[in-house]
Amino acid sequence: MRSVFLLLLFSPSPLLPLCAGADPCVSGVAVGGRPGPYSFLVATGPQRGQQTCYVCEQDKKPTAIVFARHTSAPLGKLLAKLDAETAARKDAGFKAWMTLLADTADLDGLAKWAQKQGLRAVPVGVFEDAAGPPAYKLAADADVTVLLFVGRKVVANFALRAGELTDAKVAEVATTLAKLFEK
């Protein structure tokens, strides 16, 4: 018993989501809720260096927001997928962006990371408070929170702990995007 306890205590991080799997992560504005305005420091794209509220700019248009606590390869894959969707759904006014939650911004470092991921139309930036915009109710244990909204209402919410952003989850987000364009 003791050895099992020690194993759990010192288990490598990939095991953590397995332990937490029974208790789904809850983070971000719930489905049906309205995403409020928030601004963050943008590191890439035309608004680089500016404090910008894309929620205000998007208004009723289809949108995907990714809140993340760290940059990672899976996050890069998710954003690359959203980047491709942005290009494909430009006419529908779709926009996606990523807001990194951190106490201090390193915009140049983040811009370099975005470049390595090959991102073109998805801006990334930093919200300088690890708790995130209060109205979004982002959970401390949510490594990545994805919100899809249109008509000022959230239609899908993905709250993921560290290690839960798998290729399958990226594909699920991409599939769910279709909801934004249903008439």
Next chain:
Amino acid sequence: MPTACLLLVACSLSAEAAPPPRLVAPKMPLTGLAPAKLVPDLCVYRYPVSTRSAECQAFCDQAAGYYFSYVWMEAARCYETALSHDPECAYAWLGLHRSLEKWGKGTAAPKSTPLLAAVGSVAQRKLPDRFGKSPRDYALETARKLMPKANHREQLLIRSRLQEKGMWPGVKPDERKKKAQASLDELLTLYDDDQEGWFWRAQIAEGQNAKAPIYKALLRLNPLHPGANHELVHFFENIKRPALGWPYAEGYMKSSPAIPHAFHMQAHLAMRVGKWRHTTDWSGKAVALEKAYHKFLDVKPADDYQFRHHMETLTRSLVHEGRFAEAHQIKTEAEGYKYQFRPEWFSMAVTERDWAEAGKLADYYRKSDKQTAAYHAAVIALEQGDTARAAAEVDVLRQAQQSKKGDRARELRLWEVQGRLMCQTGQGEAGVKLLRRTIDKTKDDYAHHAWGGGAYYMETWGVAALEAGLAAEADEAFQEALAHDAGSVRGALGLWALCSRLGRADEAERYMRVARRCWVKADPRDFERLRDELAKKAAHVPAPSVAAAAGE
């Protein structure tokens, strides 16, 4: 004595004359200032000039540090002091010329009349150059004459400046800048580690974004170059990308640990992008360093053109963060210097509910500016809930506006108090509509967002919406306030009050954390008073059970 001294200096500086004796006058002849003193660890910048005098070198370095921080008077003082140790230092003469020009002094040629009376008109033709030129031109001319004694780098730097000023042979008026640029390009081609070359090349670069890449190149050479860091802070603020200037604001402070302006400049960016964590303390350090500087060199605050702006910025920051005890202390000091920061003091008095002080500030405008007086009086009345008095003041504003249509600032003020009055008198929907107009007119106004003022109308909109019992409007308004200013304590407390009223406990707690962070250094009693006031206003919002019963 001054005339004799000038003669001594002038003679000593003519190219034909032998090396001059050292200056010993209590006030130096060209700047009229007492000699400089070395300040330990003022600035990390070092640039070896052509001198064998360690004192001359030290004062040149100190002068450059001041120059890069726009402390022109001290730069001039240091360069002239450097010349007292080595009058043949050509680069110090160039620095003196540049400093005098920026300082705006040294434009008039010295009067030679007393001298002529002494030496007679026959001698007039033989007077040294000093008497035919302003100190700043004389300094540049002397730099030119001393070029043979300067190193190759300095020669190119001096030549560039002479070309820019049209004082170099073969330079037509329309090609001055190009020739000057070419000289510096030559310098940087031959000596690509030359910090002065990079800095001055950036200074005369042409085109909207031409300067920035050159300053960035200089920072690769010396990441703590004070001039490049300082200029890039201004640059990124000016091109409306303030967040990109932040690393340079930090670099500037590191480069100039005892120069007040370095600790002030960060506020230009921090207060725009919501970086409130350290900005006020750094602005406080700027003012503390400046007072120490005044004492150390016996400088009158009136002669320090940066001081007022630094004091004003500190006041704004302290008031924004609810640090009223410190703001009162600065107010007392400011009044001693005859500075008036009335808008900030008014805001503080209203937040502190010090109606006598707020009234005094409003009354100040009665004689000179009735509209401003009426606006302030209306704000006080609205804060007190005195709608009758507020209505009278709003009438004054409305009538005045009839004759001054097109004055946007006054129009905004009218909408603000009129909208809020409507919210307090049962016309909430119309009131918030008017307040939304103030937002539409200001939300994208870059100037309005300077100095932490970007959320002002949103906060007023939110407060008015609470007073009118309009939950959705208040929610949107306060969220906008926080989106435009992450340090908006009213935005955070307004949302706390609203969420508490509506039973959204989790959100309320999150907003309370933000509010406490915004006013982390405020007196807890001030924080609690503001919190309680907003809670009181939120009581106008129907509680969920009431709203449900009413079918909302």
